[in-house]
Amino acid sequence: VEVAAAGAHHLMLTGPPGIGKTMLAQRLPGLLPDLTDDEALEVTAIHSVVGLLTGDTPLITRPPFVAPHHTASVSALVGGGSGMARPGAISRSHRGVLFLDECAEIGVSVLEALRTPLEEGRIRLARRDGVACYPA
Ligand SMILES: Nc1ncnc2c1ncn2[C@@H]1O[C@H](COP(=O)(O)OP(=O)(O)O)[C@@H](O)[C@H]1O
Ligand SMILES: [Mg+2]
Structure with a gap:
């Protein structure tokens, strides 16, 4: 670890x-160093798009830890929604930890959806109102 x-x-x-x-997996974020200034801006921007920024934490400086349940859908994981696609768990955990507990229970289509973003480090989501590209 x-x-x-x-x-x-x-x-x-x-x-x-x-x-x-x-x-062990849940202890991983505690071992990670603070985000650099550039990383903090990048992670904060993603959380701002999702609408997760609060007045208490206008700038995110710690690596995010995201633990979706094994029943999570493809769009919850990689991003989606109607109109302009919103970032999913793989983007909200950018520069941090995406923790997939009990990953043997996760559906094949959901696991397969992780493959290209893992390789490319970003995800492109085409929806009605345009194409969104988020770090992943
Ligand atoms: N090496 C260890 N030292 C202390 N507590 C442990 C250790 N390994 C497991 N535990 C405790 O045992 C319980 C089960 O561990 P858990 O992480 O849920 O196991 P797993 O995910 O492998 O099934 C938890 O309460 C955890 O805190
Ligand atoms: Mg377990």
């Missing part, structure tokens, strides 16, 4: 129930 935090690597934890996989 330390190596993954230091190198911003992906991490997959497997093993029998109760050995601490979930507990």
Whole structure:
């Protein structure tokens, strides 16, 4: 987990129930350093588009931690909605941690939707009102 935090690597934890996989994964954000100024602006911009910025935290300086439930839909994960597409979990967790607990329970189409954004580091979503491109 330390190596993954230091190198911003992906991490997959497997093993029998109760050995601490979930507990370890939830500790990952605590190991990550603060966002740089540029990263903070980038992450804050995404959260602003989603409407998640509050007066208490006008600038997000800590890496986000997003843990969608394994029943989450494709659009909840990668982004979507009518009109102009809004960022999904993969963009809200940009520069932070996207934690997919019990990932064996996640549907194939949802997991497959993660593949290209993981490779490209961004997601393009075409909807009625135009094409949105978000970091992912
Ligand atoms: N090495 C450990 N030290 C202390 N508590 C642990 C350890 N491993 C697991 N636990 C505790 O055991 C419980 C189950 O762990 P959890 O992370 O849910 O396991 P898993 O996700 O692998 O099924 C949790 O309450 C967790 O805090
Ligand atoms: Mg678990």
